[in-house]
Amino acid sequence: MVNKNRMNRAAAAWAVAALVSVAVPASAATVAETAAVPRIDLKVLVVDDGGSSIDAITAELRDTGVPYTRIDLGSGSRPVIDAGFLSDTVDGRPRAKFQGVVLPSENPFGEGSAEMAALAAYETAYGIRQVDAYTWAHPGVGLEYTDNGGYAGQLDGTRAAITPAGKAGPFGYLGGEVTFEDNSVLIPESFGFMGQPRPGYTSYLDAPVGSGRASLLGEYVHDGRSELVVTFGYNQYQRQYRLLARGIVDWLTQGVHLGQSRNYFAVHVDDVFAPDARWNSELNCTPGDYACAGGEGKESTIRMTAADAQYAAQWQQAKGFKLDMVFNGGAGEEWKTENGGTDAMTAQLVADRAKYRWINHTYTHPFLGCVQNTATVPWSCAKNTRGATQWMSRAEIAAQIRDNHNWAVRKGIALDRTELVTGEHSGLKTLPQQPQDNPNLAGALADNGVRWIASDNSREPAQRTVGTALTVPRHPMNVYYNTGTNAEMADEYNWIYASRADGGSGICEDNPGTSTCLPEPLDPATGYLEHIVPQEARTALRHVLANDPRPHYVHQSNLAEDRTLYPVLDQVLDTYRTLYAANTPVVNQSQKDTGTELQRRAAWDKALAEGKVTAYRIGTTVTVKAPTGVLAPVTAPEGTRKQQLLGTTVYGAAYAGTRSAWTGPEALQSAVTLKLPS
Template sequence: MVNKNRMNRAAAAMAAAALMSVAVPGATAQAATATPRIDLKVLVVDDGGSSVGAITAQLKDTGVPYTRVDLTGAGRPVIDAAFLADTVDGRPRAKYQGVVLPNENPFGEGSAEMAALTAYETTYGIRQVDAYTWAHPGVGLEYTDNGGYSGQLDGTQAAVTAAGKTGPFGYLGGQVTFEDNSTMVPESYGFMGKPRTGYTSYLDAPVTGGRASLVGEYTHDGRSELVVTFGYNQYQQQFRLLARGIVDWLTQGVHLGQERSYFAVHVDDVFAPDARWSKELNCTPGDYACAGGEGKESTIRMTAADAQYAAQWQTSKNFKLDMLFNAGAGEEWKAENGGTDAMTAQLVADRAKFRWMNHTYTHPFLGCVQDTSANPWTCTKNAQGATNWMSRADISAQIRDNNNWAASKGITLDRSELVTGEHSGLKTLPQQPQDNPNLAGALADNGVKWAGSDNSREPDQRAVGAALTVPRHPMNVYYNTGTNAEMADEYNWIYTSRADGGSGICEDNPATSTCLPAPLDTNTGYLDHIVPAEARTAMRHVLANDPRPHYVHQSNLAEDRTLYPVLNQVLDTYRALYAPSAPIVNQSMKDTGVELQRRAAWNKALADGKVTAYRIGKDVVVKAPSGIVAPVTAPNGTKKQLLLGTADFGTAYAGTRSAWTAPEALQSQVTLKLL
């Protein structure tokens, strides 16, 4: 990695001359006479750096197949003409549709491997991404001391150029701000250079006397390189914004895999009250582990005004919340509070404005029968030493009774979806290392196909009988707080040192990322520190093609309505960063479950080498095992070949068309026709 302002110009010139002087193998006669087949796979040449790692993660996370060559690995394959191309059924075949390199030439001066790549790219029209390099004439840029800049980029306000907007980054709103999350830590470093002949800038930023490029296309000698002159990792927002465009540019808009920006928010415990945090006891009275909390219980519950505000907020933000409800807990609250419940009445009146999901009737623990006399709790045993479990009948009743209550109120919901209270019934380590064996049967009894799980415990989808889990991201907006001050107080307790009055968890676990050097001001800390931090975390999920929903609790819509500042920041930031062509996808849990299921099957098919996909001229062919649905991205105007005629392919998103697609009836492959 280059970390100086500029390299020695003479040395750079010699390197460029050496590369140009290497003998380039001639194209095969077949390549000159027949339209070649170009396989839909990317070649990644990896030096172990974070920039190549980030692009590799983008390929993996979006379902784009790739072959990785580890430059540091012993016995790695040699990149030569035979490695890159061959002949299939008498037709010349390019094995890779794009090449990712650590920089413009990671092999060294006079390299036969670089010469082979150069010949390959020229012959077949294959593009190359230089994941991170410095500004110099060898990549079409002036040196940084000629009107450019090199150094720290934290907080840099970069912008997509006019060429970038009409080219690979048209899905962006225009601004790309480099992260500056801490003044204590340098986060980004790079080079900005003035374009030379053959270079088209796609992303630039201000420098003294004008603007200079950070990302651009360098066309020369019959080849095209996407030149990136700043370092990054897969989690940084500036990369996440550009990642889609990098892949689309590399593949010329035709590739396996697809990407969306997903965001869904589950509001748990609707109709039920949530217990309140005690600032004095630093625990939650009513919980079994809160010593001294007996008789000091207090609860948080939405009001009718809170319910009205939720509906109004949804309309103003064009975003729908998922209301996960416990009708029986609401009925119990009403019976204990005079027999009336204006909040429930308001939500029921506005029922069509929300998405609804079963969260069980009274929110009991559906796993083992707990012994809470000690901390931590344990599972009770019978006389034979076997674990006592909640019965299948009792679990089934919790699901059925909640569904029946919803039907009686005219609330529409998808009965195939369920989130149990505290994700109970599913395994809970360390006390309950297996699912309640009665859970799968109860799910089947009620037609449940999708069961919410906690992503912080189980990030992968798995089967529970005939159902599949849908992992959910917990948000750091606590269930047991109703005000900003309570949020900051509990956050301080968890994340500050014992000397500062905290729990000391960070001293015991120094890897905890949210640790505080000093307590937050409880009057301002929530809005000034916690909200931006939590919004950044959620945005990372949104920008990473992650469909998993986030979850909070009804208490976060009550009192100070602590959830809305986080959601506002996520939605407003996203919509400022992206063009209308790339809207947030706010989908149901069932749709997310299907997405995760398809991804798992697709990734396995790729890993097993059972997918064949290629392009010949304007035709794209995808073959996969029976039952496997393939994710494909293609340019606008693409048609799908039917048995008779064609139809528009996919749905429009971010300037391209994409879809999960499979052969039509009586077809053995997917065939697309490019415009």
Template sequence: MAVAEGACGGKAEMVSKNKNRMNRLAAAMAATALMSVAVPAATAQAATVVPRIDLRVLVVDDGGSSVAAITAELRDTGVPYTRVDLGSGSRPVINAAFLSDTVDGRPRAKFQGVVLPNENPFGAGSAESAALTAYETAYGIRQVDAYTWAHPEVGLEYTDNGGYSGTLDGTQAAVTTAGKAGPFGYLGGQVTFEDNSPLIPESYGFIAKPRTGYTSYLDAPVGSGRASLVGEYAHDGRSELVVTFGYNQYQQQFRLLARGIVDWLTQGVHLGQERNYFAVHVDDVFAPDARWDKALNCTPGDYACAGGEGKESTIRMSAADAQYAVQWQQSKNFKLDMLFNAGAGEEWKTENGGTDALTAQLIADRAQFRWMNHTYTHLFLGCVQDVTTVPWSCTKNAQGAVNWMSRADISAQIRDNNNWAASKGITTDRSEIVTGEHSGLKTLPQQTVDNPNLSGAFADNGIKWAGSDSSREPGQRAVGAALTVPRYPMNVYYNTGTNAEMADEYNWIYTSRAQGGSGACEDNPATSTCLAAPLDAGTGYLDYIVPTEARTALRHVLNNDPRPHYVHQSNLAEDRTLYPVLNQVLDTYRALYAPSAPIVNQSMKDSGVELGRRAAWDAALAANKVTAYRIGKDVTVKAPSGVAAPVTAPVGTKKQLLLGTADFGTAYAGTRSAWTSPEPLQSAVTLKLA
């Protein structure tokens, strides 16, 4: 069980009437200071010359979790930003010269949006605050107040006037009509605040009534009415997005709103793009998986299961399980990836009378699934293992060198599986592979490097994409000419076929020794926490494990993360333990989001391409080799040759071709977006906004 990521997003103390009066006075002082500040020289030209606005966001960071969450959203979606650390003595001064200048005779706004910890982190009467206000007014730049309290200076009544301040755990908030018509139209409507533990306050905030100039986008019930949690405050020629609750980057309420916050801030035009991805790989199809033994607390057949000899038992799908998988896919409009070991299936058939109803059914329904090579017989493709030691180790030859599986043997495992699939009419992408147990790739601590024969065998078979385990290697890397695609392991165990077996093994792993468990959670408190008491064998899986695992998977889905998840064929057999988890993920997602933002269920290759593009883009941003700006309705993006740029723009945007224009990007969540590059004979991407 992973440590809960939904830690407290932040607290604010109750505000006294005396403090309210002090803030009114501070606001008046700030207004007086603003009137005495000269507008930058470039502003005078702005009336006749359309300014250039660079596609970059200014983030003023006070070290709080709310600013960190928005910064993570910018970073993870590919939006360039400049961070100013308020706590640094060497930080730049935010003045007119920092914010704007002139390029080629045209006034330039260096930032298209501003993220602040609150409405005025510089203090009342500050010259920096005045400069920022003048800048936003002159260039029409929007500002996000990442987390502030409810008061008139942000367009809200104090909470003692029909509002609320306090813990928000479990609050059922909702997107307003204005929010649906505006930045949060991609949501289904409900935004429920996380409440993962009754013992830990997870979010604190203010629910308040709007005043003149304030438009609520997210509200919640207060007494017999409703009041705002997020809204736009338009005043003095400026617009602020006011957020009156604390959060961190992992909490579901922020994940749901993050896209809309960035779209509002950038007025729908920015570098970077976001999708909600979910793909599920079913490993070991055609092969049996070993079964957990409740008495031994291990898996007979595993080298580390003392006393398991002669007690081996296996779990394998039936033809009825295969039929159910097809029916389930159709009912959920979701496709599973079947990662198959044909040779293991042939061995099973030989050992069981020469017939196999499962294989026959899956071949008959082959067009219903995506298929991927998982090697012919699921051999370990790394070093030759010595399983007489615990943990296993790599054997060595007389000269002390590691014994490796040969290139020819690895290549045969890949080739023979592909050839079997072709003979049965099963379509595969031969550029993809997931080796058994991700073997051949380095496996710490025993095997510290890849099998040196692996990349050659990949080249022999045209492999470009190799699945890896994200719990070991979360990043993409090269294996010869191939690239890895990290996969998330789902906490639905390969060696269990029933709900009761799942609960039993879970209890062994996640309960203390005093509670009858392994105590592994006590030994590694940084990575897992112990259950307070063992789960009930009859109800623990559905009541506890399923919602826990579904919540973890959904967090990945909502985090613009293209890494696929993986389970095993045993999870589709017997009690079919996987489906309750997938049902909860898919049903929850589709209740949270509007049809305009569907789950992207893509192939491993497509996920690999996405990860590779992101790496190249991030490197170009880090090297300051990207130039992007908007002049009126024209958007220009320049990136290094060979680097595609992620761009998001409003519906109706056109891309300039050599001759004429074409619709830009693909529709998602109410905008258009794509990875894009200059057309032939062009040096930059040029977009025409509607």
């Protein structure tokens, strides 16, 4: 929350700052004499020593859209941090160029440093907060030494907790417990210090030490300054940091900053109504799908039943979570014809159609790229007599999209025709065989009004244009499309990740930079639930906690037979709901909304990189100016209102105890103006 006393004490603080042995800017006298309310620019100063903790905080600022200036502490050409670097005067008003300061420790410049003195004077004068990204427990940061009721050492598995002060303050969005990762008994993952608070220190995160508790993170108020003290090491991917990252930024910026963050999770179920080919554990390949020596006549498929469809609807209701059904209507019709003309599964899903979101996956799931020559292994793009690549035509692609949409309309299924997922993301470039998009794809998308086409995040993590459409990268989940049972999952996993000596393919041995071999093969009876599920849930949850809106995708086969998907989703959702308070729900949004989010982020990042954003706070008024057509993400406290042409209105949407939105100027306005609560 905005600290009014901090903002209004600037004039008095200048008198204190003048006593510090540092050059004070000329504007100091102006502030002291006129008590002018200073302008605070909405940008963060990051002093980087190359450590993982600073890197983690920088990543949080970058990934949530908070502008920052990074100073490389080890560079001989870096600017000197002095009064002139930190502040100046704009239109006769004193200006603080940074709303917060992130340092590697409480003083990375050395004892008696003029730069640290300049920062201390600046923070005191303007009420600016400082984060000490990683330091040790000692009186200089408001803590007793670790030999006085504290601890120093490995923290793997430590069950820390948000204190009442933390819940009432910057970490009120958390459920309470913050457990440090312990993913391997062989590798130390976390190290830190726990200390007992001294006067002026308020603990926000503590953990058991002996018969008491000691602090791992807290606020130290002293000499007119506030520091957030972190006494454990971390990197940007570790769960304990991901849980705390939002609160660290909110504390640093006093709850007012550019950028916003959400915890997103959406799951696309591909191939709905169509069957998926089955893995053959004897041949270690998938007959009828890709090249599979000896697989002729051994093809088998996996397809949901009516009971599986009923279970999907029941599971959704129990979990309060909606799946995206990515469907092939024509493939379902073909299956129906080949199996006696009845299809209870399709009838059940159609009856429950309002319970799901639906996305067009083309009518019969063909490959929409080049004509595939499957006589080669791997397949290659077929050439005509002139040596030119043969492509699926625009008319054929357009018909696949149109026919599937029309099938859904006839069934009463509501869907957004601007969204599309092609089979295997085909039509888009597929390396190494097809290094470019099918040149007929963009036109076919335009013919059908498609604006958002799914892509594979493992191959193309960045959004890009395809004619008038934009890609929406999706995370593949490591729950295989060609398996219907837990045992099949474990068997295929063993083939991929076991060494040749252990009966695996040896792929892990041949690619040590990208793959790690299993120490021993998984037990087919227990390996999926005991090893693969926790690992995949952990990976998915890491995406959820990283402000990553990209959806995850699986296949209808994972909802059939042993229903292998649900244990993963249960673990992700159940774990999430123990970690977070009710005011921070998972955001389960559509493909279109995700595409729009990524599009807005790209435009915002470009505007920041080009220096075309101006944003500042004067007292309780926030002003944001961005290029025409670029919406700005702004986070502010509850009670914030947005200035209209006449009067004000409640600003943004509530999330994690704050309010935030992508916002632009109202009609006849040139900037966004927000009124903060007093």
